[in-house]
Amino acid sequence: MWISGLARTGFRGYSGPVADIIFTKALRREYASTTAVDGIDLAIAEGSVAALVGPNGAGKTTFLKMVAALLEPTSGLAMVAGHEVSEDARAVHSAVGYLPDFFGLYEELTARQCLRYFYLAYRLDGNMDRRIEEVLDLVNLRDAADRPIEALSRGMRQRLGLARTLLHDPKLLLLDEPASGLDPGARRELQDLLRRLASMGKTIVVSSHILTELEDYCSHVVMLDKGRLVFSGTVAEARQRAGGGRRLRLRVAGGGVKEAGLALAASPGVSEALAAPDGWAFRFSGDDEAAERLLRSLVEAGVRVCSFADDSGSISDGYMKMMPKDNA
């Protein structure tokens, strides 16, 4: 089925199965004179948790809407769970759980009634009440299940929105700015919930501006700017980019900073060492095994090592480094 989709969109040269749950090729979307998404090539593997980051107007929401088959691409290809969005939008709808960046809920209903409505709308079989209890438990909303939605807090509404997306047990969750407008407590609850979902094997694509929180549970980062893909890779790769290579940090006990410095200077692969009151930060050109040998040689040289860890930047640093200056 997707082969015909490729032919229709002009990708006759592409062959081979699409193993990724999301696969896009030259994906483009225009609105009148604006190009919101401009030729994105991206693959997201099943089971990964990808952070979709970028400044306002980067095309994050448009990208997510196209992947959710709510918006037809102007050109290019988007395959989701083996279905091409332009060709088989209804199959894509069944495979994804999409949480938009606003609280689109039926205010007059209670949380339970709202979930019942969507249970019926999703044409699910089985015990409706049991399934609803399951998702209410998952999002920790059982106590508020019979309260009208209009009386729920913002955080509760967001969790109810997530419960709605989980009802039909989709493989892929697309969450557009789920933490937007939430207080720190609600954000923490949301983080815990996303971590739980990730541990359940769900593939999650979450767009957010709050980059520091994404690091805790995301395995991959996708950076967009002005509709273009700036970076896509693992969180470790993003950190590495932020640090301009691998950086390590050594902390020593008992004021042995000078001795540690001498030992580092004699070690291969170490450069640009910067002293700190309790140790050193330095660039290291070796791999994990070389780092292990370095640590052993430091200990053997009598350096009292307290900690020895990667000191690469955060996603935020990577974002600041990779984004054009007028955005970052």
Place this chain on the structure above:
Amino acid sequence: MNPLSRRFPEIYRCLITECPPGRLMLGGGTSVALGFAFWTAASWDKDPGHMLFLYAFWTQVLAFIVYGSIRTSASIADEREAKTWDLQRLTPLSSGDIAGGKLLGAPLYAAFLAMLLSPWALVGAMVSQRIGSEVVFIYLQFAATVFLALSLSLLASAYSDLSRGGSSATAGAMIGLGCLYTLAPALSKDGLDGTIVYFGMTIPTAIWFPAVTAAFGAWAFAAAKWRVGRDLLEPARFWRFPAFILYLIVFELGFEKASAYWALLLPSVAIVMAALAEPVTPETWRRWLASLDWKDRLNRTPTWIAGGAICLTAAFVLTLIPPTAAVADVYRRLPIVLTLFLIRDTAFIQVCRFTKSRKPEIMAVVFLALAYIVPMILLTVSNMRVLLPAFMPFIGNDMPAWQNVLPGLIGALAAVSALAYVSRRSSAK
């Protein structure tokens, strides 16, 4: 959970939101009070039963048709406003499930009010000793008009982006009130007891009216379903609108006294309305023309082009129909003239969509209105009505056929050339 709610989840939601217990009690109390008020007012009349029936029936009509239309016209527009529409789009519900659910769910309270007044209407009919079959035909027409009004309201709602400022409710009220004009003649003495000759058959109007009303209701529902389906990215079917245009042509040809040459008038209006309502953007053009698969390209054909093609074909066929004693020979050219002006206007609407105007439809309507009204005023005032066929689809009685057809042909060619030019320029960008 009742089976209807399982089939149409919208009914489950509407039962909770539209019909909470307090509202039902209020409606029940009001209907009892209204009934007694009707009874008291009717008792002063010579035929109290007849008056009671009329009071109760027309209140049912107002409740179901006008209030029901208001609620239905807000159904989809409200969802777009509240941003819950996308969530519905993500469910496996088909366009038929959603449109059907809205049609049945949104006017639930209006139906409840109408139902509560039924006993009063029944008592009135019994007291006045109305014939049972007449009551049946009245309610048959009522049901058909309800279906038409609600379907039209659903269609209006499907095309509304927002319901802000009560615009959708106003549209619903206007549709409801407009449908009362359909109901009133059908319930007159002639409407209930008369006959109509249609395609040579003599049919009782008591059957013909509800059948025609329900048929138009079904078309309106199909159009609303199609519009919902487009939001769901359901595959389009190119034949749907042309089928409606064909239906309109055939419908008009059925009337005994109507001239076949006027059969394209109603379809032309429908095509212009479709051209205005269908958001055919430059992007739609690009996608339509760039489509590699012929089936896909056919299904992406803008509805006004597909409908226009039917009109053009019908125009040639109608021209072949020999004139009768009642209709002059010059009228044979009318379908062609009408179709050429139709092509001109619909192509012009599309040209406006390639401009930078934020409201190209409004721009097109204004220019088209001026293109008809200004020459009409100027030529009438200056006593030069003979030139009217140059500016509008009129028949010039003393004109040779080619002279009568030429202005429409020039206009159509100019508008189509302009459209080809702007679309090429847009593609080049």
